[in-house]
Amino acid sequence: MDDKTNNDKNQTEQPPAYETVTVDDQVNQNSSGTINLQPEEVAPDVVSPDISTPAISEPFLSNNGEPVVYEENKNKYFLIGGVVFFLILVFFVLFIFFRPKIPASQQKTVNLTYWGLWEDKEIFAPLISAYQTKNPNVKID
Missing domain, CATH: 1.20.5 (Single alpha-helices involved in coiled-coils or other helix-helix interfaces)
Incomplete structure (x- = not known):
């Protein structure tokens, strides 16, 4: 089998990209096709920027010479x-x-049933009657 044939449709070859280049005044092209580059002329008074470390700013000082604290x-x-x-x-x-x-007239009467576990009803009767006098809308059977 020939390895140069590629049957995979996702693996198609891309055509080469061509770029148009314009010729500036600084670029001269010889008849042989070589490009001559001319250096840019710089004025003599242009100074390269100083690449020193940045200056560390001193803290703001108050009138008596102490640093001002930000509050x-x-x-x-x-x-x-x-x-x-x-x-x-x-x-x-x-x-x-x-x-x-809620007005007192709209309160509903509540009926509770006392089941009486170990004690007799006579023991809890005074407590039940005292509670019913305090709360007239509650009836305990």
């Missing part, structure tokens, strides 16, 4: 905390005063 302004945190506290307080007060109150 973050804490007032904005107190202001934000105060606003949040005030909003929570307002919502709490509004909830206390404007919540829907």
Whole structure:
């Protein structure tokens, strides 16, 4: 089998890419096809940039010669905390005063059944009657 034949359709050869190159004033081409490059002329007063290490800035000094310490302004945190506290307080007060109150006439009567485990009913009777006088909507059988 011939190895030069490639039957895989994903492995097709790409045609070579051609690039158009323009000839500038600085590039001269001889008749033989070689390119002569001319160096760029630089003015004599142009100085190459200094490639030294960057200067280390000194810290800012106060009037007495000590370095100035940066302190973050804490007032904005107190202001934000105060606003949040005030909003929570307002919502709490509004909830206390404007919540829907259930009138006593709309409360339903609740019936509880006392099963009486080891003790007799006579032992718990005074406790049950005292609880029913405190809570008139609760009936204990």
